[in-house]
Amino acid sequence: MGVFVAVAAALFCVQLDFFALNLAVPGIAVELGVTVSAAQWTLSAYMLAIGCFFVVGGRVGDVYGRRGALLVGIGLFAAGSVGCALAPGLGVLVVARIVQGVGAAFVFPVSVSVVTNAFPEEGRARVLGAVFGVANIGTAVGPFVGGGFTQGPGWRWIFWLMVPLSLFSLFVAFVHVPDSRDVSAPRELDLPGCALLVCALAAVTWAVERGDAWGWGSARTLVCFVVGVVAGVLFLVRERLARHPLVDLRLFRNVPYVLVTAMGSLSNMGYAVTVFLATLYLQGVRGLSPLLAGTVFLAPALLVAVSGPLGARLGRFMRPTLVMAVAGVVAGTGMYALAEVEVWWLYVPVFAWCGLGLGLGWTFSGVATQQVVAPERAGEASGVLLTFLVTSGGVALAGSAAVISAMTPQHPPQEVYDAILRVGGLVVLAGAVAVTVARHRLVRLGGALSADARAAGRGGAREPGGGP
Known part of the structure; x- marks a missing residue:
C-alpha cells in the first residue's frame, strides 16, 4: 500500500502542476512584466526538460536502483517548486521549471517500473490503472486550481501547493518503496548515448518550439533541425555499438x-x-x-x-x-x-x-x-x-x-x-x-x-x- 501511495502522490503532483499552470501563463506575464509569448517558456522549458530526460531517468532507475532514482526525482521536483514560487523574474522561473522537469522525467518512468516490479503480474495492471487514475485526478482539478489561484491569491500558490504534496510523497517513498533494478545490467550508464539523446531531443524540441517565431525556413530553425537529426543518427549508431546501451x-x-x-x-x-x-x-x-x-x-x-x-x-x-x-x-x-x-x-x-x-x-x-x-x-x-x-x-x-x-x-x-x-x-x-x-x-x-x-x-x- 505504501508503494501505491508514494507513486500515486508523486504522479498526482506532476499532473496537477502542469495542467494548473496552463491557465496561469497570462497572470505570470502580467506580474513579471513580460509578454505572454515569453511567459510561455514556463511551459516550453518544462516540456523540453521532460522530453530530454525521460529515457535517461528510466534507465538510471533500471541500472542503479529504482528507489534511489524515484527519491532523486521527487526531491528535484520539490526543490524546483520552491524555486518557482520564490522566482523574482522570468529567468529564474524558467530555470526552476527546468529543475522541475528533470525531476518529473525521473518520477514518471521510474514510478511505472517501481509498480511493475513491486506487484505480482496478475494484479499489476489493476494497480497501474489505479495509480494513473489518482494521477489523472491532478489532470482533472489542475485547470480549476490554476484558474482559481490565478484569479485569487496568485499563480505562485500553484507551486507552494506542490511543496507539501511532494514532501509527503518523498517521505512515504523513503519508508515504503523497496529497491529493485535490472540485475542483468552492470552499474554502468551509457553517458555518450545520454549526451547524444539529450542533444538530439533538445535541438528538435527547440526548433519546434521556436519555429513559428523564428520562421520555419529561417537559418536558426534549420540548423536546430540538422543538429537534432545528426545527433539522433549518431545516437542510433552508438546504441548499436555500445556494450551496455541506454x-x-x-x-x-x-x-x-x-x-x-x-x-x-x-x-x-x-x-x-x-x-x-x-x-x-x-x-x-x-x-x-x-x-x-x-x-x-x-x-x-x-x-x-x-x-x-x-x-x-x-x-x-x-x-x-x-x-x-x-x-x-x-x-x-x-x-x-x-x-x-x-x-x-x-x-x-x-x-x-x-x-x-x-x-x-x-x-x-x-x-x-x-x-x-x-x-x-x-x-x-x-x-x-x-x-x-x-x-x-x-x-x-x-x-x-x-x-x-x-x-x-x-x-x-x-x-x-x-x-x-x-x-x-x-x-x-x-x-x-x-x-x-x-x-x-x-x-x-x-x-x-x-x-x-x-x-x-x-x-x-x-x-x-x-x-x-
Whole structure:
C-alpha cells in the first residue's frame, strides 16, 4: 500500500502542476512584466526538460536502483517548486521549471517500473490503472486550481501547493518503496548515448518550439533541425555499438510495444491540441475568465481521471492493442464532433467524450507497455514511451500554433480551430484502424510475441486476452 501511495502522490503532483499552470501563463506575464509569448517558456522549458530526460531517468532507475532514482526525482521536483514560487523574474522561473522537469522525467518512468516490479503480474495492471487514475485526478482539478489561484491569491500558490504534496510523497517513498533494478545490467550508464539523446531531443524540441517565431525556413530553425537529426543518427549508431546501451534497439522488434507506443503518441498529440484549442476557444471566443474556463475543463478532465481504472479493467479482458484502438475510435470521433458542435450546452458533454478517449489512449499506453515487455526492462520501455508521447505532443502543439498564425488573418479563429480538430480527429481514427489491422494480421500470423520474447521464452511480452 505504501508503494501505491508514494507513486500515486508523486504522479498526482506532476499532473496537477502542469495542467494548473496552463491557465496561469497570462497572470505570470502580467506580474513579471513580460509578454505572454515569453511567459510561455514556463511551459516550453518544462516540456523540453521532460522530453530530454525521460529515457535517461528510466534507465538510471533500471541500472542503479529504482528507489534511489524515484527519491532523486521527487526531491528535484520539490526543490524546483520552491524555486518557482520564490522566482523574482522570468529567468529564474524558467530555470526552476527546468529543475522541475528533470525531476518529473525521473518520477514518471521510474514510478511505472517501481509498480511493475513491486506487484505480482496478475494484479499489476489493476494497480497501474489505479495509480494513473489518482494521477489523472491532478489532470482533472489542475485547470480549476490554476484558474482559481490565478484569479485569487496568485499563480505562485500553484507551486507552494506542490511543496507539501511532494514532501509527503518523498517521505512515504523513503519508508515504503523497496529497491529493485535490472540485475542483468552492470552499474554502468551509457553517458555518450545520454549526451547524444539529450542533444538530439533538445535541438528538435527547440526548433519546434521556436519555429513559428523564428520562421520555419529561417537559418536558426534549420540548423536546430540538422543538429537534432545528426545527433539522433549518431545516437542510433552508438546504441548499436555500445556494450551496455541506454536503449536496447531490439525493443522496437516487439511489434505490440511499437503499436501501443504509436497509438499512445497519437492520443497524446490529440490531447495536447484539443486542450490548447479549447483554452483559446473558451477564453478568446467565448470570453470566459480563467476560473470559468477551468470549470468547463472539469468534465473532460474527470473522464480523463476515470480512464486510468477503466483502461486497467478493459485490459483484463482485451488485448492492449485492442484497448488502444478502442480509445482511438472514441478520441477521434470526439475531436471531430467537437468541431461540429454549435450549441453551447452540447459542447461540455462532447468535450467530456473527447477527454475520455484521449485520456484512455495516453494513460493506458503506460499500462500496456508494461504488459508487453519484460519487467527488468520496465524503466527503459516506459522512458522510451514517454519520450515519444511528450515529443509528439510538443510537435503537434507547435504545428497547431503555426497553422493558427498562418490562417487567422484570412479566417475567423473559431473556423481555424474547428478545421484543426477535424483533421486531428481523422488522423487519430486512421491510427486506430491501422492498429486494428496490424493486430489482426499479427494474430493470424502468430507474431504477437516479440523476437526477444520468443528467444527467451518469456510470457511478459504476450498480450493478455488470448491469441498468440
